[in-house]
Amino acid sequence: MRRWNGWGDENFNLALPDEGQSFLAERIGESQALPDVSLASVCAEVPATRLPADTEVDALIDCSPEARVRHARGQSLSDWLAMRSGNFGVFPDGIAYPQSNMDVQKLLQYAKRHALQLIPYGGGTSVAGHINPVGSDNPVLTVDMGKMNRLVDLDRESQIATFGAGTPGPLVESQLRAQGYTLGHYPQSFELSTIGGWVASRSSGQQSLRYGRIEQLFAGGRIETLKGTLDLPTFPASSAGPDIREFILGSEGRLGLITEVKVRVSRLPDQESFHVVFFPDWEQARTACRKLVQNRTQLSMLRLSNATETETQLALAGHPRLIGLLESFLSLRGAGNGKCMMTFGLTGSPHQCKNALKEVRQICSVYKGVYAGTRLGKKWAEKRFTMPYLREALWQMGYAVDTLETATDWDNVDNLLGLIENNLREGLNEKHESTHVFTHLSHFYSQGCSIYTTYVFRVADTYEETLARWKTLKTRTSEVIVRNRGTISHQHGVGKDHAPFLPVEKGELGMLAIRSLCATFDPDALLNPKTLVE
Numbered sequence: 001m002r003r004w005n006g007w008g009d010e011n012f013n014l015a016l017p018d019e020g021q022s023f024l025a026e027r028i029g030e031s032q033a034l035p036d037v038s039l040a041s042v043c044a045e046v047p048a049t050r051l052p053a054d055t056e057v058d059a060l061i062d063c064s065p066e067a068r069v070r071h072a073r074g075q076s077l078s079d080w081l082a083m084r085s086g087n088f089g090v091f092p093d094g095i096a097y098p099q100s101n102m103d104v105q106k107l108l109q110y111a112k113r114h115a116l117q118l119i120p121y122g123g124g125t126s127v128a129g130h131i132n133p134v135g136s137d138n139p140v141l142t143v144d145m146g147k148m149n150r151l152v153d154l155d156r157e158s159q160i161a162t163f164g165a166g167t168p169g170p171l172v173e174s175q176l177r178a179q180g181y182t183l184g185h186y187p188q189s190f191e192l193s194t195i196g197g198w199v200a201s202r203s204s205g206q207q208s209l210r211y212g213r214i215e216q217l218f219a220g221g222r223i224e225t226l227k228g229t230l231d232l233p234t235f236p237a238s239s240a241g242p243d244i245r246e247f248i249l250g251s252e253g254r255l256g257l258i259t260e261v262k263v264r265v266s267r268l269p270d271q272e273s274f275h276v277v278f279f280p281d282w283e284q285a286r287t288a289c290r291k292l293v294q295n296r297t298q299l300s301m302l303r304l305s306n307a308t309e310t311e312t313q314l315a316l317a318g319h320p321r322l323i324g325l326l327e328s329f330l331s332l333r334g335a336g337n338g339k340c341m342m343t344f345g346l347t348g349s350p351h352q353c354k355n356a357l358k359e360v361r362q363i364c365s366v367y368k369g370v371y372a373g374t375r376l377g378k379k380w381a382e383k384r385f386t387m388p389y390l391r392e393a394l395w396q397m398g399y400a401v402d403t404l405e406t407a408t409d410w411d412n413v414d415n416l417l418g419l420i421e422n423n424l425r426e427g428l429n430e431k432h433e434s435t436h437v438f439t440h441l442s443h444f445y446s447q448g449c450s451i452y453t454t455y456v457f458r459v460a461d462t463y464e465e466t467l468a469r470w471k472t473l474k475t476r477t478s479e480v481i482v483r484n485r486g487t488i489s490h491q492h493g494v495g496k497d498h499a500p501f502l503p504v505e506k507g508e509l510g511m512l513a514i515r516s517l518c519a520t521f522d523p524d525a526l527l528n529p530k531t532l533v534e
Contacts, residue, residue, distance in 0.1 A: 057096065072092060122200070518533060
């Protein structure tokens with residue numbers, strides 16, 4: 001069963017080791033948790049549905065309080081605070097569960113007849129406010145795509161797979177793996193997020209160096225709109241005008257509901273392994289990563305933690321004796337205080353992996369990298385989808401944790417990273433509060449890379465003040481990002497949280513084009529209003 005007020009499976013917990021608790025207490029102080037409300041108490045506050053009865057769709061819709069609570073919020077920190085405090089604000093009036101394209105068509109026509117707001121819901125993992133209903137006189141219908149969750153077709157010759165848009169990551173991979181294939185798209189939300197959601201938010205997976213971001217994997221599909229069905233045929237390439245696929249990528253439910261997704265799949269690799277290298281300092285580590293990517297070394301993933309994240313990860317790892325031995329070994333090899341950890345993946349044939357590893361070690365040795373083998377890499381692979389569960393452990397100790405991510409060109413990486421971290425680190429000084437901030441580069445390109453920053457702060461005495469602290473940090477740092485050559489989102493989409501910052505990135509004419517596109521498909525602004533564009 002999914003947690004109604006947090007991340008993932010309610011029967012799974014990821015404990016913070018004692019060393020981790022001491023580490024945070026030393027840096028930002030001890031804290032106390034805020035009280036959580038119960039599911040029953042929230043359900044008791046859900047108002048009566050405003051949805052009109054309609055025999056065409058009544059069988060598809062659940063108006064029970066619990067269903068509406070469970071679909072009211074995503075996973076941003078503001079959502080987390082709403083769920084924990086019970087201060088949800090607006091609830092959807094009902095949840096629809098279509099099982100076919102025809103069901104979706106019926107729901108769209110129902111929304112049109114009765115002027116309903118209609119919000120598509122995939123895995124509910126949004127951290128940017130995509131699925132949150134907004135206050136309005138119009139009733140709100142959330143459409144849960146979870147029953148459209150199977151592999152519809154697999155063209156082995158063209159390596160094109162067709163999925164229902166509500167298929168979550170594990171079902172995508174298990175259904176492909178049974179046929180000898182993989183999509184290879186692994187965002188951190190992989191266990192819960194859906195293939196339709198990946199397309200709608202322009203998602204990036206952890207192994208995008210090998211398989212590509214979702215825009216490289218998305219070959220075509222089917223979108224049900226208020227104006228009719230939009231079928232996107234699959235072509236290996238085309239110069240026939242603007243690519244309509246690009247309209248749908250990142251559209252976040254504003255143009256229609258994605259019902260089928262056609263993706264480019266690959267044969268399962270012969271082998272895969274994850275390795276770690278430590279560098280003495282940030283500059284040498286960053287330069288080595290840039291060289292690897294610009295050299296087109298055949299890696300499947302690459303991640304570089306700065307010194308503070310490296311220190312934090314080792315502190316949270318537990319096993320103090322083993323970590324102590326590792327620290328001593330690295331110090332002897334010149335990677336002591338200020339060291340940075342690089343994790344990389346090798347995927348493919350034995351010959352490809354062997355040659356790639358040789359190339360990595362040669363390039364890293366130039367920058368004094370210390371190869372640490374695969375043990376830490378295996379630990380990363382084991383925990384890469386469970387790390388979000390740490391938010392629960394931190395919350396129970398009285399700490400709030402959130403992330404910010406962007407991407408920029410290589411010549412601006414250090415400048416923008418420094419501005420982001422400094423703004424977060426000093427953001428609560430007027431409250432006499434400290435913020436623990438650390439960063440990794442999570443996706444790499446010849447042109448530049450993504451910057452993924454995590455920040456932890458103590459909760460306040462009240463939910464209202466805790467939310468105010470988050471808004472201060474989030475808003476000021478988002479402004480810093482867009483004013484200093486960073487995109488407002490590299491992999492999480494825009495939603496409602498990032499919409500105010502999009503005009504800086506797109507410009508006046510660009511925003512006019514996006515709004516015109518939304519108005520063409522949805523002239524009455526019924527589909528996920530206030531998302532993407534305000």
